[in-house]
Amino acid sequence: MTEVGESLTEFQAAAGDWEGKRVLIAGGLGFIGSNLAENLVKRSARVTLVDCLQPEYGGNEFNIASVRGQVVVHLADLRDREIVNDVVREQDFLFNLAGQTAHLDSMRKPQTDLEMNCRAQLSLLEACRENNPAIKIVFASTRQIYGVPQYVPVDEKHPLAPVDINGVNKLAGENYHLVYSRAYGMQVSILRLTNTYGPRMRVKDERQTFLGIWLRQLLEGTPIRIFGDGSQRRDFNFVGDVVDALLRCAQDPMSRGRIFNLGSSEVVNLRELAELLVELNGGGDIEIVEFPADRKAIDIGSYYSDYRLITEILGWQPRVKLIDGLRETLEFYRQNQARYWE
Amino acid sequence: MTEVGESLTEFQAAAGDWEGKRVLIAGGLGFIGSNLAENLVKRSARVTLVDCLQPEYGGNEFNIASVRGQVVVHLADLRDREIVNDVVREQDFLFNLAGQTAHLDSMRKPQTDLEMNCRAQLSLLEACRENNPAIKIVFASTRQIYGVPQYVPVDEKHPLAPVDINGVNKLAGENYHLVYSRAYGMQVSILRLTNTYGPRMRVKDERQTFLGIWLRQLLEGTPIRIFGDGSQRRDFNFVGDVVDALLRCAQDPMSRGRIFNLGSSEVVNLRELAELLVELNGGGDIEIVEFPADRKAIDIGSYYSDYRLITEILGWQPRVKLIDGLRETLEFYRQNQARYWE
Numbered sequence: 001m002t003e004v005g006e007s008l009t010e011f012q013a014a015a016g017d018w019e020g021k022r023v024l025i026a027g028g029l030g031f032i033g034s035n036l037a038e039n040l041v042k043r044s045a046r047v048t049l050v051d052c053l054q055p056e057y058g059g060n061e062f063n064i065a066s067v068r069g070q071v072v073v074h075l076a077d078l079r080d081r082e083i084v085n086d087v088v089r090e091q092d093f094l095f096n097l098a099g100q101t102a103h104l105d106s107m108r109k110p111q112t113d114l115e116m117n118c119r120a121q122l123s124l125l126e127a128c129r130e131n132n133p134a135i136k137i138v139f140a141s142t143r144q145i146y147g148v149p150q151y152v153p154v155d156e157k158h159p160l161a162p163v164d165i166n167g168v169n170k171l172a173g174e175n176y177h178l179v180y181s182r183a184y185g186m187q188v189s190i191l192r193l194t195n196t197y198g199p200r201m202r203v204k205d206e207r208q209t210f211l212g213i214w215l216r217q218l219l220e221g222t223p224i225r226i227f228g229d230g231s232q233r234r235d236f237n238f239v240g241d242v243v244d245a246l247l248r249c250a251q252d253p254m255s256r257g258r259i260f261n262l263g264s265s266e267v268v269n270l271r272e273l274a275e276l277l278v279e280l281n282g283g284g285d286i287e288i289v290e291f292p293a294d295r296k297a298i299d300i301g302s303y304y305s306d307y308r309l310i311t312e313i314l315g316w317q318p319r320v321k322l323i324d325g326l327r328e329t330l331e332f333y334r335q336n337q338a339r340y341w342e
Numbered sequence: 343m344t345e346v347g348e349s350l351t352e353f354q355a356a357a358g359d360w361e362g363k364r365v366l367i368a369g370g371l372g373f374i375g376s377n378l379a380e381n382l383v384k385r386s387a388r389v390t391l392v393d394c395l396q397p398e399y400g401g402n403e404f405n406i407a408s409v410r411g412q413v414v415v416h417l418a419d420l421r422d423r424e425i426v427n428d429v430v431r432e433q434d435f436l437f438n439l440a441g442q443t444a445h446l447d448s449m450r451k452p453q454t455d456l457e458m459n460c461r462a463q464l465s466l467l468e469a470c471r472e473n474n475p476a477i478k479i480v481f482a483s484t485r486q487i488y489g490v491p492q493y494v495p496v497d498e499k500h501p502l503a504p505v506d507i508n509g510v511n512k513l514a515g516e517n518y519h520l521v522y523s524r525a526y527g528m529q530v531s532i533l534r535l536t537n538t539y540g541p542r543m544r545v546k547d548e549r550q551t552f553l554g555i556w557l558r559q560l561l562e563g564t565p566i567r568i569f570g571d572g573s574q575r576r577d578f579n580f581v582g583d584v585v586d587a588l589l590r591c592a593q594d595p596m597s598r599g600r601i602f603n604l605g606s607s608e609v610v611n612l613r614e615l616a617e618l619l620v621e622l623n624g625g626g627d628i629e630i631v632e633f634p635a636d637r638k639a640i641d642i643g644s645y646y647s648d649y650r651l652i653t654e655i656l657g658w659q660p661r662v663k664l665i666d667g668l669r670e671t672l673e674f675y676r677q678n679q680a681r682y683w684e
Binding site: 107160161163178183 | 456461464465501502509514517525639
């Protein structure tokens with residue numbers, strides 16, 4: 001892994017020629033979408049973003065402050081076929097990063113999760129099939145679809161047994177893409193993301209990954225709250241590495257119709273992660289609290305990925321060390337917290 | 343296997359005591375639902391049916407002619423929470439047989455399939471969770487979720503890779519049930535049905551299984567049309583055997599949280615099946631025609647089930663021989679065709 005400092009978010013990998021390419025990013029004002037957009041603008045791609053900016057989700061106008069004026073933005077819901085039909089036309093690539101990602105929300109409002117992770121996905125795929133079937137699509141899926149690991153590290157052949165509605169619907173989203181690939185010959189590839197972190201992630205509340213709210217708690221001087229005993233192990237990818245994987249996936253014909261895990265060989269337990277954050281922050285408290293029952297019911301325990309397949313086929317591997325990525329991320333929120341929770 | 347003649351549809355298995363039990367059947371006017379209803383009425387259960395009677399689906403008023411007056415019928419859509427909340431209260435059992443089953447329709451109208459196989463399922467599960475979390479649920483899933491078999495016979499551990507939208511959404515439906523079982527402790531079990539046939543199946547057009555339209559073609563004196571070369575192998579269950587499996591699944595605590603394949607050891611290819619039908623009918627023509635492209639794109643080739651698990655755990659096995667079941671079925675439609683397609 002490389003040591004990277006200030007320029008971490010500008011991290012550029014050998015991920016093909018993007019000059020003049022027309023790229024649509026669904027969920028483009030979100031965490032990963034906006035990092036990808038910035039990267040593609042630097043590569044001189046012609047970038048269009050579509051995002052519904054639902055307040056509970058990851059979209060944030062500030063996320064694209066650095067590329068405002070260099071990208072086309074559509075604030076629209078993917079379920080609006082009239083708009084989506086129009087937006088997908090004449091695009092070369094579609095990065096499909098749109099969705100609802102909060103596990104607990106999906107249990108409380110399963111029909112809303114269905115709307116965002118299934119109906120919206122079908123709407124987007126139908127729009128592509130009817131208006132631009134040659135578009136190359138990369139879909140961001142999630143390790144959540146594996147459910148409680150039967151073994152670790154989890155490879156792509158691991159049984160799929162999601163433990164929450166979000167996992168069920170994300171799996172359906174993945175399967176829709178595979179059906180459109182198989183039945184209509186569309187060019188689709190799928191990345192199953194593990195915990196992704198970095199600048200522009202949603203840190204406002206506990207909706208998305210625990211790491212987000214920990215960053216906020218740390219910077220606000222309140223204790224980081226760990227549920228359970230903190231022994232659960234996880235792997236993390238810095239967003240720049242995920243952007244690199246997305247770009248490779250889109251460009252490499254070897255990715256067509258395939259599913260790849262992302263992951264990291266730096267596996268830590270939650271207590272170690274919290275301690276690392278406190279160290280990087282130069283102070284802070286950690287509080288071990290009982291697992292809330294509703295979270296415990298959908299918890300997956302320890303998880304980390306076997307990502308050898310994408311290394312073998314696309315040459316991808318994570319380059320950013322956890323300590324460097326976290327330092328960069330903390331620094332970002334120290335400077336920009338007003339944009340994310342105040 | 344037993345030889346069964348006239349009384350085949352009244353086939354009764356050792357499937358527990360149902361006297362006075364309150365049973366709700368979703369999709370109760372459909373093919374399997376109505377056979378189940380008739381069986382349960384004979385067992386002195388208190389039976390309630392809910393069905394939306396969508397004309398393209400399997401519901402048919404005539405299906406319940408024999409039990410009219412002995413069952414409560416709600417003509418309602420499962421998405422109508424107000425009605426469904428009411429209907430699930432005070433039931434002991436729910437047989438969840440509601441859904442859209444036409445593969446090609448699911449490709450043409452994916453959002454409609456989503457409504458019927460996902461939104462309606464979530465609505466029903468939420469209604470149970472909120473109003474009757476102790477209800478025992480059996481969900482009818484389908485072999486379609488396996489996709490193209492990687493090996494045959496297909497057991498429950500076979501990877502799930504549905505090839506059409508219907509398969510994706512039925513898989514989501516199955517997963518919703520498992521999530522509600524795991525997260526909320528609800529009592530759920532799942533049967534993955536293979537080709538089910540028998541009296542009251544929908545034979546009007548090609549929407550559901552090919553066997554339905556073959557029966558109609560035969561009785562109308564037009565040729566049975568086989569797509570491809572007729573070499574695809576399949577297994578078939580007579581509806582009485584499926585009813586037996588449903589009853590055992592509902593009654594046996596060993597079925598909780600589990601998934602079982604149904605299937606048969608009588609595996610035939612489509613040409614053999616067509617020839618058997620012609621023989622039973624005392625005449626008829628078979629026509630081999632090219633596979634229509636839209637059907638070919640979602641075809642799964644040869645499939646038959648490994649159903650040893652349900653034999654081992656619940657003691658179920660199919661008892662009705664294909665030749666007997668088909669004879670009974672042909673006779674039923676000879677007598678009742680006016681109710682099914684005229």
